[in-house]
Amino acid sequence: xxxxxxxxxxxxxxxxxxxxxxxxxxxxxxxxxxxxxxxxxxxxxxxxxxxxxxxxxxxxxxxxxxxxxxxxxxxxxxxxxxxxxxxxxxxxxxxxxxxxxxxxxxxxxxxxxxxxxxxxxxxxxxxxxxxx
Amino acid sequence: xxxxxxxxxxxxxxxxxxxxxxxxxxxxxxxxxxxxxxxxxxxxxxxxxxxxxxxxxxxxxxxxxxxxxxxxxxxxxxxxxxxxxxxxxxxxxxxxxxxxxxxxxxxxxxxxxxxxxxxxxxxxxxxxxxxxxxxxxxxxxxxxxxxxxxxxxxxxxxxxxxxxxxxxxxxxxxxxxxxxxxxxxxxxxxxxxxxxxxxxxxxxxxxxxxxxxxxxxxxxxxxxxxxxxxxxxxxxxxxxxxxxxxxxxxxxxxxxxxxxxxxxxxxxxxxxxxxxxxxxxxxxxxxxxxxxxxxxxxxxxxxxxxxxxxxxxxxxxxxxxxxxxxxxxxxxxxxxxxxxxxxxxxxxxxxxxxxxxxxxxxxxxxxxxxxxxxxxxxxxxxxxxxxxxxxxxxxxxxxxxxxxxxxxxxxxxxxxxxxxxxxxxxxxxxxxxx
Numbered sequence: 001x002x003x004x005x006x007x008x009x010x011x012x013x014x015x016x017x018x019x020x021x022x023x024x025x026x027x028x029x030x031x032x033x034x035x036x037x038x039x040x041x042x043x044x045x046x047x048x049x050x051x052x053x054x055x056x057x058x059x060x061x062x063x064x065x066x067x068x069x070x071x072x073x074x075x076x077x078x079x080x081x082x083x084x085x086x087x088x089x090x091x092x093x094x095x096x097x098x099x100x101x102x103x104x105x106x107x108x109x110x111x112x113x114x115x116x117x118x119x120x121x122x123x124x125x126x127x128x129x130x131x132x
Numbered sequence: 133x134x135x136x137x138x139x140x141x142x143x144x145x146x147x148x149x150x151x152x153x154x155x156x157x158x159x160x161x162x163x164x165x166x167x168x169x170x171x172x173x174x175x176x177x178x179x180x181x182x183x184x185x186x187x188x189x190x191x192x193x194x195x196x197x198x199x200x201x202x203x204x205x206x207x208x209x210x211x212x213x214x215x216x217x218x219x220x221x222x223x224x225x226x227x228x229x230x231x232x233x234x235x236x237x238x239x240x241x242x243x244x245x246x247x248x249x250x251x252x253x254x255x256x257x258x259x260x261x262x263x264x265x266x267x268x269x270x271x272x273x274x275x276x277x278x279x280x281x282x283x284x285x286x287x288x289x290x291x292x293x294x295x296x297x298x299x300x301x302x303x304x305x306x307x308x309x310x311x312x313x314x315x316x317x318x319x320x321x322x323x324x325x326x327x328x329x330x331x332x333x334x335x336x337x338x339x340x341x342x343x344x345x346x347x348x349x350x351x352x353x354x355x356x357x358x359x360x361x362x363x364x365x366x367x368x369x370x371x372x373x374x375x376x377x378x379x380x381x382x383x384x385x386x387x388x389x390x391x392x393x394x395x396x397x398x399x400x401x402x403x404x405x406x407x408x409x410x411x412x413x414x415x416x417x418x419x420x421x422x423x424x425x426x427x428x429x430x431x432x433x434x435x436x437x438x439x440x441x442x443x444x445x446x447x448x449x450x451x452x453x454x455x456x457x458x459x460x461x462x463x464x465x466x467x468x469x470x471x472x473x474x475x476x477x478x479x480x481x482x483x484x485x486x487x488x489x490x491x492x493x494x495x496x497x498x499x500x501x502x503x504x505x506x507x508x509x510x511x512x513x514x515x516x517x518x519x520x521x522x523x524x525x526x527x528x529x530x531x532x533x534x535x536x537x538x539x540x541x542x543x544x545x546x547x548x549x550x551x552x553x554x555x556x557x558x559x560x561x562x563x564x565x566x
Contacts, residue, residue, distance in 0.1 A: 005485040018499045047459045050436025123493040130497050
């Protein structure tokens with residue numbers, strides 16, 4: 001039976017805590033991983049090129065580092081990265097090939113913990129916690 | 133209208149079957165309301181020409197092979213067109229006269245049937261990649277012929293037959309078995325007759341021991357006077373008499389599909405055993421696959437898009453989308469553990485675990501940045517989970533918030549919900565639709 005898939009760093013970069021009163025300070029969520037999976041994914045330079053502008057670069061680097069998978073990723077984006085295949089491959093690896101199967105995501109502002117179990121992050125808030 | 137394009141001709145002895153350069157004519161059954169989408173799809177995917185649709189069926193011509201044909205996503209079933217003609221004239225005529233007309237669907241133009249079966253065989257053979265000698269009709273013994281058909285069947289036999297035509301066939305089955313017994317003595321005479329007829333020499337070559345089953349659908353005026361069993365029987369007997377085929381209800385090599393209604397009389401040969409709508413990559417479907425694909429196709433998913441289904445259930449829409457547009461990032465969320473488990477299972481069976489990620493969160497509280505999602509596609513489960521009013525408003529508000537400028541939302545709504553939203557739209561001045 002295939003191993004469980006997990007939350008990728010690409011998606012982690014889009015996630016934000018929605019606890020009441022937290023607002024933009026609910027990002028980025030701190031990752032504490034107890035089980036990480038690294039699994040090859042087909043490289044598509046076009047995909048990576050288009051994803052990069054959507055990412056919060058600093059947060060991505062921090063997250064990769066916290067998992068011990070920084071993989072020589074530069075801390076700052078350089079100009080002309082679209083043509084740098086070597087760079088794109090590194091980004092591809094960090095975005096798509098590193099997965100958190102078990103662990104937690106923590107809201108940096110409220111401290112609220114969101115568990116990741118069997119690759120699925122549970123970000124459901126109770127009525128009290130919710131913004132609306 | 134016959135299945136054959138004008139340039140086509142049956143292969144003469146010593147010549148391999150034509151690779152269908154001029155194409156063949158097909159039709160698909162399609163769910164009501166999806167006709168325009170299928171029309172668009174056959175044009176885009178198969179470079180189809182002469183496309184027309186009439187009430188639940190889309191007719192088209194293409195020279196694409198089975199592999200491409202199998203890719204059709206908004207169709208129910210695919211058939212090789214054998215005959216399409218105006219509806220049978222029923223009203224004041226005697227039953228006998230109408231039966232004669234039904235019979236003439238076969239006897240009126242036997243060559244049309246021969247050619248259609250020949251095209252059908254060519255299609256199957258092309259997929260099998262058989263060596264040329266085996267494909268040449270003159271050298272082919274009827275025994276070998278059977279093997280080719282059986283081989284194809286073995287591959288497909290591992291799947292379970294769908295139930296849509298079974299109920300009609302069950303009744304037909306009993307009738308047919310009885311008749312078959314009656315016909316055995318007559319059949320010997322027919323074999324002799326056949327060999328004398330020059331026009332049917334071709335028939336002998338190609339048909340030989342072909343087994344068949346007739347599947348009938350009658351609606352409108354004709355259904356008031358005739359049962360599907362009666363119509364099926366007339367056609368079946370005509371086929372046995374005309375071509376010497378054997379009826380086999382359990383495992384025929386050839387299926388004949390007939391649909392008679394007030395708009396047309398259509399005869400076709402199903403190209404695949406299973407409906408196209410039954411996907412081999414979806415383990416348990418939530419929403420109907422054809423509708424799920426259509427929703428995704430309306431969303432214009434580009435490379436590198438972030439696609440969200442915030443009420444994904446078993447993940448059917450995401451599966452269809454990820455299969456067709458693999459170079460995007462797919463996120464699915466639900467509040468139900470059992471649904472997420474089912475979705476997870478589906479992803480694994482489809483081998484799409486790398487493309488689609490699942491989350492547990494609620495659509496009214498999306499834990500995503502504003503303007504971070506390019507596409508939202510979903511089936512809104514109105515009535516079961518969400519009520520009109522506050523819930524729907526907050527759902528739409530959240531969706532709008534996370535959607536990028538220029539992003540697309542495609543939602544499947546019930547009638548009531550749609551009406552509600554129309555009213556809401558008109559009354560709410562601050563509503564922004566993208």
